[in-house]
Amino acid sequence: MLATLRTLFPYLLRYRWRYAGGLTALLFRGVLAAGVPLLIGRAVDQLAAGEQEAAVNFVLLVLGVAAGKGIAQYAMRWILITISRDIEYDLRNHISAHLVTLDRTFYERYRTGDLMARVTNDLAQVRSLLGPGLMYTAEIGVVIAAVLSIMAWTDWLLTLVIFAPMPLISLAVGHFGRRTHEQFQTVQKHFSGISVRVQEHLAGLRMLRAYNQGPAEVGRFGAANADYVEASLGLVRIWRSFYPLLELLVGLTGISLLGFGSWRVLQGEMSVGTFTMFIYFVAMLAWPMIGMGVVVNITQRGVASLGRLNELLNYRPRIADAPDALRSYDYVRGTIEWRAACVQFPNASGQAVSDVSLSVEEGESLAIIGPVGSGKSTLASLVPRLYDPTRGEVLLEGISVRRLPLDVLRKQIGYVPQETFLFSRTIADNIRLGRPDASAEEVREAAHVSLLGTDEDNFPDGLDTLVGERGITLSGGQKQRVALARALLKDPSVLVLDDATASLDAETEHALLERMRKATRNRTLLLVTHRVSSARLADRIAVMDAGRVVDSGSHGELLARGGLYARIHERQRIEEELAKP
Amino acid sequence: MSTGRSIGLDAARETLPDTPLYDVAILKRLWRYLRPYSVLATASLVLLMLNSALGVIFPVLTQVAVDRYLKPDPTADSLLDPWLPSEPMQGILWLAGLSLVALLLGVLTRAGQIHTMNWTGQRVMRDMRQEVFGHLQRLPVAYFDRTPSGRLVTRATTDVDVLNELFTSGLVAVAGDVLTLFCAFGAMFYLSPRLTLVYLGIGPLVWVVSMIFRRRARSSFRDVRKAVAKLASFLQECFTGISEIQLFSHEQHALSDFEAINDEHRRANYRSVRAHAVFFPVIEWISLLGVGLLIVFGGAWVVAGSVSLGVLLAFLQYGTRVFRPIQDLAEKYNVLQAAMAGAERIFELLDTEPDEMQAAAGQAELEQPSVEFRNVWFAYKDEDWVLEDVSFKAPPGGMVAVVGHTGAGKSTLVSLLLRFYEIQRGTILVGGRDIREWSPEALRAHFSVVLQDSFLFSGTIAENIGLGDPEVSPKAIRGAAANAHLADHIESLPEAYDEPVLERGAGLSVGQKQLISFARALVHERPFLILDEATSSVDPDTERKIRDTLSKLFVGRTSIVIAHRLSTIQRADSIVVLHRGRVIEHGGHDELLARDGVYARLHRLQSLAEAVPVQR
Numbered sequence A: 001m002l003a004t005l006r007t008l009f010p011y012l013l014r015y016r017w018r019y020a021g022g023l024t025a026l027l028f029r030g031v032l033a034a035g036v037p038l039l040i041g042r043a044v045d046q047l048a049a050g051e052q053e054a055a056v057n058f059v060l061l062v063l064g065v066a067a068g069k070g071i072a073q074y075a076m077r078w079i080l081i082t083i084s085r086d087i088e089y090d091l092r093n094h095i096s097a098h099l100v101t102l103d104r105t106f107y108e109r110y111r112t113g114d115l116m117a118r119v120t121n122d123l124a125q126v127r128s129l130l131g132p133g134l135m136y137t138a139e140i141g142v143v144i145a146a147v148l149s150i151m152a153w154t155d156w157l158l159t160l161v162i163f164a165p166m167p168l169i170s171l172a173v174g175h176f177g178r179r180t181h182e183q184f185q186t187v188q189k190h191f192s193g194i195s196v197r198v199q200e201h202l203a204g205l206r207m208l209r210a211y212n213q214g215p216a217e218v219g220r221f222g223a224a225n226a227d228y229v230e231a232s233l234g235l236v237r238i239w240r241s242f243y244p245l246l247e248l249l250v251g252l253t254g255i256s257l258l259g260f261g262s263w264r265v266l267q268g269e270m271s272v273g274t275f276t277m278f279i280y281f282v283a284m285l286a287w288p289m290i291g292m293g294v295v296v297n298i299t300q301r302g303v304a305s306l307g308r309l310n311e312l313l314n315y316r317p318r319i320a321d322a323p324d325a326l327r328s329y330d331y332v333r334g335t336i337e338w339r340a341a342c343v344q345f346p347n348a349s350g351q352a353v354s355d356v357s358l359s360v361e362e363g364e365s366l367a368i369i370g371p372v373g374s375g376k377s378t379l380a381s382l383v384p385r386l387y388d389p390t391r392g393e394v395l396l397e398g399i400s401v402r403r404l405p406l407d408v409l410r411k412q413i414g415y416v417p418q419e420t421f422l423f424s425r426t427i428a429d430n431i432r433l434g435r436p437d438a439s440a441e442e443v444r445e446a447a448h449v450s451l452l453g454t455d456e457d458n459f460p461d462g463l464d465t466l467v468g469e470r471g472i473t474l475s476g477g478q479k480q481r482v483a484l485a486r487a488l489l490k491d492p493s494v495l496v497l498d499d500a501t502a503s504l505d506a507e508t509e510h511a512l513l514e515r516m517r518k519a520t521r522n523r524t525l526l527l528v529t530h531r532v533s534s535a536r537l538a539d540r541i542a543v544m545d546a547g548r549v550v551d552s553g554s555h556g557e558l559l560a561r562g563g564l565y566a567r568i569h570e571r572q573r574i575e576e577e578l579a580k581p
Numbered sequence B: 001m002s003t004g005r006s007i008g009l010d011a012a013r014e015t016l017p018d019t020p021l022y023d024v025a026i027l028k029r030l031w032r033y034l035r036p037y038s039v040l041a042t043a044s045l046v047l048l049m050l051n052s053a054l055g056v057i058f059p060v061l062t063q064v065a066v067d068r069y070l071k072p073d074p075t076a077d078s079l080l081d082p083w084l085p086s087e088p089m090q091g092i093l094w095l096a097g098l099s100l101v102a103l104l105l106g107v108l109t110r111a112g113q114i115h116t117m118n119w120t121g122q123r124v125m126r127d128m129r130q131e132v133f134g135h136l137q138r139l140p141v142a143y144f145d146r147t148p149s150g151r152l153v154t155r156a157t158t159d160v161d162v163l164n165e166l167f168t169s170g171l172v173a174v175a176g177d178v179l180t181l182f183c184a185f186g187a188m189f190y191l192s193p194r195l196t197l198v199y200l201g202i203g204p205l206v207w208v209v210s211m212i213f214r215r216r217a218r219s220s221f222r223d224v225r226k227a228v229a230k231l232a233s234f235l236q237e238c239f240t241g242i243s244e245i246q247l248f249s250h251e252q253h254a255l256s257d258f259e260a261i262n263d264e265h266r267r268a269n270y271r272s273v274r275a276h277a278v279f280f281p282v283i284e285w286i287s288l289l290g291v292g293l294l295i296v297f298g299g300a301w302v303v304a305g306s307v308s309l310g311v312l313l314a315f316l317q318y319g320t321r322v323f324r325p326i327q328d329l330a331e332k333y334n335v336l337q338a339a340m341a342g343a344e345r346i347f348e349l350l351d352t353e354p355d356e357m358q359a360a361a362g363q364a365e366l367e368q369p370s371v372e373f374r375n376v377w378f379a380y381k382d383e384d385w386v387l388e389d390v391s392f393k394a395p396p397g398g399m400v401a402v403v404g405h406t407g408a409g410k411s412t413l414v415s416l417l418l419r420f421y422e423i424q425r426g427t428i429l430v431g432g433r434d435i436r437e438w439s440p441e442a443l444r445a446h447f448s449v450v451l452q453d454s455f456l457f458s459g460t461i462a463e464n465i466g467l468g469d470p471e472v473s474p475k476a477i478r479g480a481a482a483n484a485h486l487a488d489h490i491e492s493l494p495e496a497y498d499e500p501v502l503e504r505g506a507g508l509s510v511g512q513k514q515l516i517s518f519a520r521a522l523v524h525e526r527p528f529l530i531l532d533e534a535t536s537s538v539d540p541d542t543e544r545k546i547r548d549t550l551s552k553l554f555v556g557r558t559s560i561v562i563a564h565r566l567s568t569i570q571r572a573d574s575i576v577v578l579h580r581g582r583v584i585e586h587g588g589h590d591e592l593l594a595r596d597g598v599y600a601r602l603h604r605l606q607s608l609a610e611a612v613p614v615q616r
Helices: A002-014 A016-048 A052-099 A104-109 A112-162 A166-203 A205-210 A214-266 A272-313 A376-381 A406-411 A427-434 A440-449 A476-489 A506-519 A555-561 A564-579 B009-014 B024-055 B057-070 B088-138 B141-146 B149-191 B193-200 B203-240 B242-247 B251-304 B309-321 B323-350 B356-360 B410-417 B440-444 B461-466 B474-483 B487-491 B510-523 B540-554 B566-571 B589-595 B598-611
Strands: A336-343 A353-360 A365-369 A391-396 A413-416 A494-498 A524-529 A540-545 A548-553 B371-379 B385-394 B399-404 B425-430 B447-450 B528-532 B558-562 B574-579 B582-587
Touching: A002 A016, A002 A052, A002 A112, A002 A272, A016 A052, A016 A112, A016 A272, A016 B251, A016 B309, A052 A112, A052 A272, A052 B203, A052 B251, A104 B242, A112 A214, A112 A272, A112 B203, A166 A205, A166 A214, A166 A272, A166 B088, A166 B149, A205 A214, A205 B141, A205 B440, A205 B447, A214 A272, A214 B057, A214 B088, A272 B057, A272 B309, A336 A376, A353 A376, A353 A391, A353 A548, A365 A376, A376 A494, A376 A524, A406 A413, A413 A476, A427 A440, A427 A476, A427 B242, A440 A476, A440 A506, A476 A494, A476 A506, A540 A555, A540 A564, A548 A555, A548 A564, A555 A564, B024 B057, B024 B088, B024 B149, B024 B323, B057 B088, B057 B149, B057 B309, B088 B149, B088 B323, B149 B193, B149 B309, B149 B323, B193 B251, B193 B309, B203 B242, B203 B251, B203 B323, B242 B251, B251 B309, B251 B323, B309 B323, B371 B410, B385 B399, B385 B410, B385 B425, B385 B558, B385 B574, B385 B582, B399 B410, B399 B566, B410 B425, B410 B528, B410 B558, B447 B510, B461 B474, B461 B510, B474 B487, B474 B510, B510 B540, B528 B540, B540 B566, B574 B589, B574 B598, B582 B589, B582 B598, B589 B598
Parallel strands: A365 A524, A365 A540, A413 A494, A494 A524, B399 B558, B399 B574, B447 B528, B528 B558
Antiparallel strands: A336 A353, A336 A391, A540 A548, B371 B385, B371 B425, B574 B582
């Protein structure tokens, strides 16, 4: 547990003075709060003696002390809880800053929903640990110490008798806290169970409807639902014993006070006022005793959540600046070379890319073509270091890409994926992603080359149209053109189009590629495509199959050789024929 | 008591911050879910009342102890007097015994109340989840096209759970608090009406402070909600678009935007912290003011002899007790509001009109397995026609191959035949009858279906093939698996046919998943086969297995196939060439070849392509 908590130490240290202030306030509050019953007890004694005016003075004193207690309590809550909010803020920034450095393998392993749950819900649990958790722990300690010492000093024998059940309470809290924790895990598991059921149902909706699986699915959901209810009731069974048991033990302290305290009064060893004071103290101690359970709960959840956050924080990016990165570089030219590059994905049987050696000159254009799963995309994604090769290397201007600082490398590469993501901003802001300072003129120019914002697009506010959740939805082709404009605006030395125009029809694609080529004449172009019609625009074509480059050359040469390329070409001619009316 | 699940992100993002706290219509509707368990719910309420009543007994017993034994006051009398012994120590033991009985009863009623309340709550939640899921079955496919699946998952899970808090922590706790207040004031009034009035003097002050707090808490709660929603949106975008952010070196910008939103969230929480930090000390001070009033006025009466010291002592105890429920009520505010918002969203889903097609349920006999599309027009939206005037026929036992480019409307054809959507114009006939004469279930029961994306759910392999249909015997499943060339693979698994399939079929290859869906179609012996051929490439060995299984599938079934393989197309009795939602050619293989149109061109090219040697 301590190892898990280590993440928090720097933050606790950063806010140490405020913590000191908050804890001082807490100490004042505890002592003043313990003073109140003392004064009320004295007031009652005055009344019992018939001294009404003296009692009134005590009342004024009570209200004064209570006011002081109130102020201390305000300071305590304000300081201690806001610190927890500040740490939450710091931690969230820290985690986010770490997350943006992590590579694809991380994001393939942790789904968006999972990450969001961690950065929000889990962090909230950690926040509870740092705020209310810490505050209650200290408060319980101070109140118990203050009250017990006053009581023991007044009448140690009575105190001993009254609080005999106290160790039992902490035992019960410990025992049931553990059981609650265990059962809670089971509940969580079954909760995911019902989520998965619904998700699966929605994913296979058409299939399930086609086979009339409605009633069977309701039955399956019912089973998961029943499991969840059963697990939740298991939790209820624990509470059903725990809470009444706590009430019993706390109640026993009251009863032993009534019995034993009255006996002391009858013997003349204690005044009615002191008896009253004890009644107040017993009431005051009820919360700290029950509160221990709450604290145990907060702590367990907080530590479990912190563990889940540590998992993210301890994840080291595999693709990051090398220690020997060449920091003096701020520009690289577009000569690319793959040298015996191999890529083996975890859990995959074969290599996605095996032993590829290939080079592209600055300003040259190379198309990579091949069937689905042939490794063409993977090969291209090695250039901007979306992945690193398992063996072999990729060089830019003769330097291994691993030795170039990541931001320098990526600045020089305009990578356009097949599926792009647009942020809920304006189209222009989306184009500006890589260069937020680009002028409106430059943005227009990039959009113009990408055939974006033509009359056909019909954007209500031109390039200032909002897209995404609060704006309009773009078609696949429009999205791809935004992505292209985005890459062009960077004016990179290497442009990588990873099947980036697949959603456009062949004619538009052809026009777009020609136009783009004209605008980026002296830049290196990597064109990953499954269409022969696009590939033939490139200076040279590499044909990939099962992770290897099986052939390369110009369109004419490849056709003449009659290999895989020729077969792909034929199949596409058939498709084109079909597309013609 | 709750399982302590916080409000889901999706829910947070959708919450309308202005859901009223007490919407009578929603509460009434929730009441209906409680009705089947009214006996238990009533029991829970009775136990709660008993518990509250037992909880206020102790101060009365201390009053008796003080007035009768500790500081005897002849003017004070109590109901217990006739039974109490006069010897002080004996009397005290009597009283301690009584309070022990009250405590034990209180503990038992509490245990019973926790049990009955949660049992009821869990059952109600189970019913509600079941109803939500059942309702999903009745909604048209079009509904799922426009509703994000994450949102629907939230309805059946998190929203219902938040509602659980309404039952357990919310309503019941509020009822408990109110009952405790009533019992305490009842006991106070019984002991001394005069002192009760004095104590009630602080009432207006409590009311004003609570109102101010309520307003503050509400507005800060709303701000926090908004901030959480913003935070969630931003994070979701960042995580989804992480590649773009990294490739375009946008990290620093994104982080500084994030810090601003994060700070907004922090500040909204500050306001909530302040509201609470002020409220609690103030309300506690007021409670002591009440105690002060009791000592000043009550003390004067004690000295004057008109109120006994024991009564004053009992009041001093009540004075602190009644404030606990008041503080609790203030804390419950957020829980209640979140629960109401959850209920509103669930009811909104349940109020979504179910599939109208169900209403037209009829039972028509299937006389002969033929299919005909007669001048069918269909659009998903308005008049954006996806299919225009489509007509074709498949005779009993025959096979129609539909060919065409992506987006030509081929998959839509299949969806319409299965009645996932209603057509706008024309008729679809099955066995010579309009498909609308069947209920969708009765219609679909005639079809075996293989869709492009072979869907597997978590369960065993046998369940995935037999779909849990009792009429499908294990033997039939094994036979189908053997016919689909799966038997060897399945039998090599540790648990063979009972081997669990992971979520979405993880652990199986694309080809194996396809073969499993073929086996599923084989084992369900139905007159029609709908096949949407997958385009994903598989290794040659699997390809051979697929082709072989396909040929078995076509035997004895009327088939409608969206074809991508030439071998499949050539097998068809008739071919429908679809282009942009229109049938541009339709007829038999020879007929179409003779016409020398698109299909003829296609055929020539295909033959040419097959002649190209394959290098593997």
